[in-house]
Amino acid sequence: MKMKTSGKAVGSSVIATKPHGKAAVVSGNDVDVMGFGEVTLVPHEAELRFRLxxxxxxxxxxxxxxxxxEMLLIDEQGNVIQGFIPASRxxxxxxxxxxxxxxxxNKFFGSRSKVQFRVADHNVTxxxxxxxxxxxxxxxxxxxPEDRFRFHDHEEFEANCDLRGDLYDYxxxxxxxxxxxxxxxxxIDEVDIAEKRHLVVHVQTHDRPVMKLCLWDxxxxxxxxxxxxxGSTPRVLLVTTVNPKRIGECLWTLMSSRPGTILTGRSGSNSGVANEVIADVVTKPETVTLGELFSYxxxxxxxVAWFECTATVDDVLHGSPWYYISCGGCNTKATKGPTSLVCTNKKCAKSEVVGVPQYLTKxxxxxxxxxxxxxxxxxAGRELTGKHVSELxxxxxxxxxxxxxxxxxxxxxxxxxxxxxxxxxAPAPQNAIEDPADERIRKASGSLESHEAKRAKSG
Known part of the structure; x- marks a missing residue:
């Protein structure tokens, strides 16, 4: 519906430059205001009013x-449309x-909305x-209105995975x-995030499968x-315009254009569940073959990612065992300080490090x-399967x-x-009690790669 308003326009006169360099002064008394629902694929002289x-x-x-x-606009009726300014302007x-x-x-052109990575339902930009x-x-x-969201759940993200279609909210x-x-x-280690330029948040709606949200830059x-x-740890996340992709067997939602918003609160009765989440359960690795692993x-x-794979062990490489000295508290690699060993883990609280040898085998x-x-x-073999690595x-x-x-x-x-x-x-009998894996193996793994890379360079 178009609305006519009489009287002077709010604010002072506006100057727009024409291609030949002259200026056009806009100060109309009667303003033809158009709603987003009336925008079509033609040039328009009418006025749009919106929140950016x-x-x-x-x-x-x-x-x-x-x-x-690119722009996302919302009018007084809550209708959302996408806007675009060419690079030259x-x-x-x-x-x-x-x-x-x-x-x-004032004065714009209605263009057909792109099919890929849309952030609004309107078919005109x-x-x-x-x-x-x-x-x-x-x-x-x-x-x-301040904003309008288009929420999708896990099933809808799954169905739209890798299609490069609309970007929805979650x-x-x-x-x-x-x-x-x-x-x-x-x-949160902001220094580490700044160096890697991204962080990964594991997210979940109620009891639906966990997704990985990657936020960049x-x-x-x-x-x-x-x-x-x-003041306290927020539990709920509202993230906008995410792009669902699949890496291995895991569904990822990649942050697109608009920054997400963290909502405070304890998420009601679900706060207990959030506090009881076990990292190893949430981050259950995707199952891949060795070929798929190298393709990735x-x-x-x-x-950087974790995967689960099934393989046959046919040999222990002779002459390959070696070791490094780790912190006795967190099992992270320790380095020599002026008078004692120093733990390289920033989160380790130990001021005096007792070195522990960590043996590694190929x-x-x-x-x-x-x-x-x-x-x-x-x-690892003995602690996790009852066998030493050589016995594998x-x-x-x-x-x-x-x-x-x-x-x-x-x-x-x-x-x-x-x-x-x-x-x-190996799978245990149904009545058997499964022993938890020793967490220090996982902590030690972070320092393996740097040592392995050095050995690779030295031959």
Whole structure:
């Protein structure tokens, strides 16, 4: 429905530059206000009034060249539409734009919305043209909604995985942040996140499967800032415009354009559940073959990750055992300080480190798709399966299940050996009590790759 308003327009006259350099003054007394529902695929002279929810750069995925500025707009009726400013006109309007502010827009073109990565249901995009005029709407008597969300659940993300279609919103419980369980005094390592440029949050809605949310660059920084702003650990996350993808057998939701919002609160009766989440359960690795494991490592988008694989152990590589000195408290690699050993784990509380030797061994394994070399702590077999690592090959062609870590050194090609973080025991009888795996094997694995890379360089 179009509305006619009489009287002078709010604010002063606005100047828009024409292609030939002359200026056009806009100060109309009668304003033809158009709602988003009336925007069609033609040029429009009418005025749009809206709140600018958010805006972000659109760049070519290959050349990184700026294509333009994407915008998400909402009118007084709560209708949402996408806007776009071509790269050649971005600087003309960018200095006037602030997320959350209310604007009036005159003279624009209705363009067909793109199919991929849409953030609004409307099939038309508001395209800025050479004579478009954008001005703040001061002292508006009409309230404009702050935002509007398009929520999807796990099943819908699953169905739209890897289709590069609409980017939807998600509200969920946070289970892990970079592998750390949600405790009352959780501290996020911002230095580590800044170096890696991303963080991973394990998220879940009620009792649905867990998904991994990857936040990059500005989104990761905004997450850390909002997380720290709360007096206690927030449990609920509202994240917007996420892109569902599948890596291995796990469903990931990758942060797209708009920064997510952390909601405070204990999520009602579910707070107890959130506090009782066990990291090893939430981060159950995806099952892959050795061939799929190496294919993943070769992908340009591959990240550090854990996988579960079944392989046959056929040999212990002779002459390969070696060791490093670890902290007796957390089993992280220890280095020599001025007067004593120093733990390299920033979160370790021990000021005086007692060194403990950690023995490591290489084993040769294979499955139907590929052959590989695994490196693991010498006591891993005994502690996790009742056997020493050398006993794993007492019977040749015996099949075992391993949890392995694809490290940064694997991704950069510094080493081709794969670090084992856990050797899974054979299935126990139904009435048997299963012993928990020793957590120190997992903690020790973080320092294996750096040593292995050094040995690889030295031959």
């Amino acid at each position: 929810i958010h805006f972000w750069e659109a760049r070519s995925p290959h050349t990184k060249t700026l294509i333009g500025e 971005v600087q003309t309007y960018l200095r006037e734009m602030t997320s959350g502010s209310v604007y009036r827009l 508001v395209m800025f043209s050479w004579n478009t005029v954008l001005t703040p709407l001061q002292n508006s008597l009409v309230p404009f 509200v969920c419980h946070m289970r892990l942040i970079n592998g750390q369980a949600m405790t009352e005094h959780l501290i 500005q989104a990761a920084t905004a997450f850390c800032q909002k997380f720290k702003s709360y 490592i070769k992908q340009e988008t591959a990240k 084993i040769s394994v294979y499955d139907k798709s590929e052959q590989a070399v695994f490196v693991l702590p010498g006591d 090959v007492a019977r040749y062609f015996e099949i075992h299940k391993f949890v392995v870590k694809v490290s940064q050194h694997n991704l950069t090609g510094k080493t081709h050996t794969i670090t084992v973080t856990k050797v899974l025991p």
